[in-house]
Amino acid sequence: MKSQYDETLSCIDNSSWSHNVEMNQTDQITFTALQDGSLGYQLLENENYLYFLGQQYRIKQADKDDSGYDYHREVTTTHIRFDAQYVYQYEKHKGSWTVGPADLMSFVFDQNELGNHGFTWSIIGDPPKVEVTDYGEKSGQDCINDCCEKFNMVVTADNKHIYLTVMEQFVKKINLSFKYLNNTPEFKTSIDTTELQNIAKCYGKTKEKEEDNTSSDSGSDLSDTDVDTTDIATKDASADDDTEYYFEPFIVRDEESIKEWGERPGPPIIDERFTNPEAMRQYALATMKSEPEVQMSLSYTGDEPLSLGNMVYAIIRPENFETWVTVTAVKTNALSWHSDPEISLNNKPQNLVDYEVALQKSIQLVKGHLSGIGRSLSAVDTLANNAWGMGTITKKVGEVHDRN
Known part of the structure; x- marks a missing residue:
């Protein structure tokens, strides 16, 4: 961890070695190490580094499993790119902001007061820009995930250099x-087909909530790119009939899915920030698991x-x-x-x-x-x-x- 020692590992049980790489999700190595009295075995501790094919991995688990005379460790490592979680931008870019991936990466990695921890980045391709609101209070890993989701990109890395590539050029x-x-x-x-849904009732922003919360942005017409799916709540559609909305709640149907699978109604989709019914409809169609x-x-x-x-x-x-x-x-x-x-x-x-x-x-x-x-x-x-x-x-x- 402090670059004081390095040692070739002779203690690995070769049959246990597993390198698992999943697009935009995982780059992980796991293996079992057998106690052979080597320095390498002793160095298998949390937060130390493993080097494989020129890439650096950080040990996240090194569980000691001793039974009788069988001494070994179960080791899990993750690629150093996931240390981007320790890059952090505490500030927010207030209000609405039209951005591309380079704007978000620069804001989080290069313009924060704590520094970038040695990370650099490149953007490959030119995806369409999107609107974000009050963007910030994000880690570097959050920012990478946002870029992959909002711009349909794939993240790869050469150690601490991050590459974000538009899907069409990556495949x-x-x-x-x-x-x-x-x-x-x-x-x-x-x-x-367990979670299949192609019909939902949509509820947007309530006028009562707007009057009670003067700090909210009453004029925003959000599109599907503005809203994180974690912001969705569900409620009983029969609640408070006297509630006034910026637009009347309505039912959205994915007709292509219905044609294929039949009608599959599901929970309502509610987001207090929508004041535009068409934006709400598009968001609902994108949110439902209609396939x-x-x-x-x-x-x-x-x-x-x-x-x-x-x-x-x-x-x-x-x-x-x-x-x-x-x-x-x-x-x-x-x-x-x-x-x-x-x-x-x-x-x-x-x-x-x-x-x-x-x-x-x-x-x-x-x-x-x-x-x-x-x-x-x-x-x-x-x-x-x-x-x-x-x-x-x-x-x-x-x-x-x-x-x-």
């Missing part, structure tokens, strides 16, 4: 395909190294699934020659569309097979024609006859 197609049972022995897809969560992952046995943002064509024959996918997370063990990388893929709406197309292909194949053997097609026809409109998949699996 690149490569000459590689994932082929099931060729270089992809495992492929998993999960579609979760299911799609998670895709696979293991990869090929020789081509994969990086975040690589676009690869996936061919999964048993599922009739073919589409472009983007690598969003890579988990590797560089210390074990027989360990295959675990790859996570993007969960964009297009993947869901491609998956639905694959399902329809599978249905048609089943229909053709049943027709060839003279079986009734009534059940599978129902599945093909009606299931997607209801947002559920059903099939006939048997019959129960009442003896009476």
Whole structure:
């Protein structure tokens, strides 16, 4: 931690090594260290540094686990870029402010009274500017997260130099395909409709609240880029009918989602800062989870190294699934020659569309097979024609006859 000692680690259990990188989320190394009497083992303490492939990681956990004669430590480290949480801007830029990512990064990293702790940064691309209000009281990590969210950017780093790249320039197609049972022995897809919502009632700013709070900004018409989703509250839609609003509460519907999945009403969306109904409507449409969560992952046995943002064509024959996918997370063990990388893929709406197309292909194949053997097609026809409109998949699996 004070740069007094450095030592090559001979104490690592190679099979335990895991380097996990996830787009805009994680860059972490974990491993088990075995007590071998080395200086390196003793240096595995909280806040000391680990160096791997030219990058610096800070030890955040070094749990001692001694049982009998088995002495070892479970070590977790995070990339030094996450030390941006210790850069802090206590001031606020008062009022409305039209900004790009460079404006926010400069304000938080370069214009605070505590300094930037050695961090530098670069912006790659020129995303459209957005409006923010009273921006400040943020850490450097908060600012990076804001840039990724507001400008659709990806953060990468070379030690303490931060790169923020617009998504369109970060994602690149490569000459590689994932082929099931060729270089992809495992492929998993999960579609979760648990939190699906495509109808909500919207409540904006109340006039009573404006009169009681003279410090609030009554003239702001906020768009969806101004509001953090953590500011949303929920309440009983039947509360105080005498409340006066700047616009009448209204119901918003995501018709595309309703067409696909049926009506899925959910909790009201309330934000006291909205005085413009159209801005409120756009924000509600962006806030509701009107599409299911799609998670895709696979293991990869090929020789081509994969990086975040690589676009690869996936061919999964048993599922009739073919589409472009983007690598969003890579988990590797560089210390074990027989360990295959675990790859996570993007969960964009297009993947869901491609998956639905694959399902329809599978249905048609089943229909053709049943027709060839003279079986009734009534059940599978129902599945093909009606299931997607209801947002559920059903099939006939048997019959129960009442003896009476």
